[in-house]
Amino acid sequence: MEYELLKIGDKAPEFSIPDYEGNLHSLSDFNNNIIMWFFPKANTPGWIIEGKGFRDEFQNFENSNVQILGVSADAIKKQKKFGDKQSFQYPLLSDENHEMLMAYGVWGKKKFMGREYMGISRVTYVIDENGV
Secondary structure, X not given: OXXXXXXXXXXXXXXXXXXXXXXXXXXHHOOOEEEEEEOOOOOOHHHHHHHHHHHHOHHHHHHOOEEEEEEEOOOHHHHHHHHHHHOOOOOEEEOOOOXXXXXXXXXXXXXXXXXXXXXXXXXXXXXXXXXX
16 A cells, blocks of 8 residues: 655644654654654664754754654664664654554655565655644
């Protein structure tokens, strides 16, 4: 089954998934703007660079009342290793059952070198304080 990406003006789906410390996070927990970046796999070069970009600009985002959230299907333990190794100051959320990933339209069929598989698309959403 294919899922559609959210469009500008869509209400962001509610979720409740753990971070790498095991703490649950839900969309309704936040009353500020959110940048939510989805990455296919922790500790791979492209995602390290993207994550470091958010890390290096973290204070600017925080000063602007913006929460950064990283999301993948990696296990909590792998997320923790990734976050600790890269000194990320923001939560990395783990959606191992893919429910939140499907709701946000980022889980689907991918192709690489002629092989098809299910995975996460590289997507970043900006969600305002109203969840849109």
